[in-house]
């Protein structure tokens with residue numbers, strides 16, 4: 134059986150424009166820049182999520198479409214929260230999405246010596262000073278949006294004293310938190326970022342990339358702009374919350390007299406029915422609410438991948454939502470529809486019964502097996518066909534039988550006929566129940582003249598259901614994943630998002646019945662289980678049978694108000 138390949142792929146050229154794309158186009162046309170250089174600058178303090186994918190597609194997409202380059206740069210200034218595992222996962226995710234940074238894998242921590250020299254330069258110029266106040270006092274001195282801040286007594290230290298103290302900070306003479314280096318800007322600035330922000334802090338801790346060379350570390354704001362400058366970034370693209378930091382980056386670059394990349398801000402992706410802050414995602418992992426960063430319910434790229442999302446579906450989603458300048462919310466159904474649209478084209482079809490009900494066809498010869506040829510894709514003959522075995526006992530979906538059918542129910546019920554997909558028309562003759570009155574078996578007859586599924590006399594059969602031969606069925610585990618939260622905005626207004634975890638977000642079906650061809654489904658492949666949804670082989674069980682993760686149902690079952698399967 135063919136399988137959907139969800140690994141390597143080359144991104145298609147993006148078609149739709151956006152305001153940043155227009156700026157790049159202009160800058161290249163009028164010669165402001167010869168080539169476009171962008172970067173994606175994650176902090177390796179967690180796994181990438183779907184919001185990061187928006188930024189990746191934007192930055193790498195511009196480089197791809199305008200023949201420039203995009204760097205992957207780790208803004209790794211906080212060793213307390215960063216780990217090599219995260220950096221490795223980030224590289225893996227970016228590659229999975231289909232992007233390539235070539236030679237340009239960079240680390241802000243590789244610039245630590247340069248940043249240190251620049252800090253000394255600012256001290257010599259009288260633009261920075263060593264602060265003795267505690268973090269608490271610094272906060273108290275900062276003032277508020279309506280009140281100006283208060284200048285620290287340390288602000289009047291001489292350059293010589295500051296330089297000597299800063300060198301002693303580097304030499305490890307002071308304890309964590311005992312001193313910081315601050316920029317001397319303006320304690321009355323309406324922009325709080327300019328009220329003498331901290332540039333360096335003392336932290337006696339090794340760094341995952343730089344090793345144990347340092348016991349002082351630059352703040353993100355003192356590293357980010359200069360890193361862009363060092364790398365010759367032409368369009369420094371970030372999310373809106375950094376607009377207020379732009380004047381600070383500019384101030385540093387101006388005082389240092391180095392190249393100033395232009396910064397452009399776009400609206401971050403907000404997605405309903407999930408949370409996206411790395412801090413909250415880490416909390417879910419640490420509290421065991423999910424199995425890890427790559428749990429298929431997580432909005433992380435590793436999670437989406439394990440769920441069965443393809444890189445194409447994620448890229449198409451990012452393309453579709455566009456890039457704007459004001460914050461907005463995207464409904465989760467848009468993301469789900471993106472993966473449906475992609476898998477609809479690439480996933481072979483198969484039959485699987487998740488809640489089996491046995492059907493015995495009394496007039497079908499015992500011991501006989503017939504094989505029916507089934508198309509792997511209704512619209513793509515190139516995907517080939519497979520043989521599906523049929524015998525006297527088959528499983529159908531429990532939901533496809535009702536003893537007392539309501540009006541409009543066209544599946545199986547007493548005295549009624551239904552088509553078993555690819556096979557025969559069967560009629561329900563009787564029902565077998567256990568002592569408690571539960572239906573345990575349905576007895577049917579079949580019409581031998583309806584081989585292939587059509588009635589020779591032309592009688593109309595409204596319903597077609599899927600089935601799996603009982604004797605040939607492969608028992609497998611199927612994990613039915615659903616949205617992780619029950620409400621659209623679980624972290625609205627700072628409320629406790631964990632109160633809204635969907636307790637039904639994972640239901641495990643231990644012994645689903647699969648058609649035999651699925652026994653060999655390769656890890657990483659995706660299928661459409663007819664009438665049910667898209668399923669992805671996320672792992673294999675001890676005996677080698679695939680374990681399927683449900684990627685998405687066939688239709689949006691949330692939009693209509695009620696949640697179904």
Ligand code: ATP
Pocket residue numbers: 173174175176177183184185187188370371372400401402403409410411412
């Ligand atoms: P989080 O808030 O989840 O911790 P972050 O912004 O701290 O994320 P970074 O590692 O700093 O995470 O992000 C790397 C890049 O991805 C930044 O340029 C950031 O602007 C961008 N980014 C982060 N979240 C989103 C989002 N939801 N939508 C678009 N871009 C995002």
Ligand code: MG
Pocket residue numbers: 176
């Ligand atoms: Mg950030």
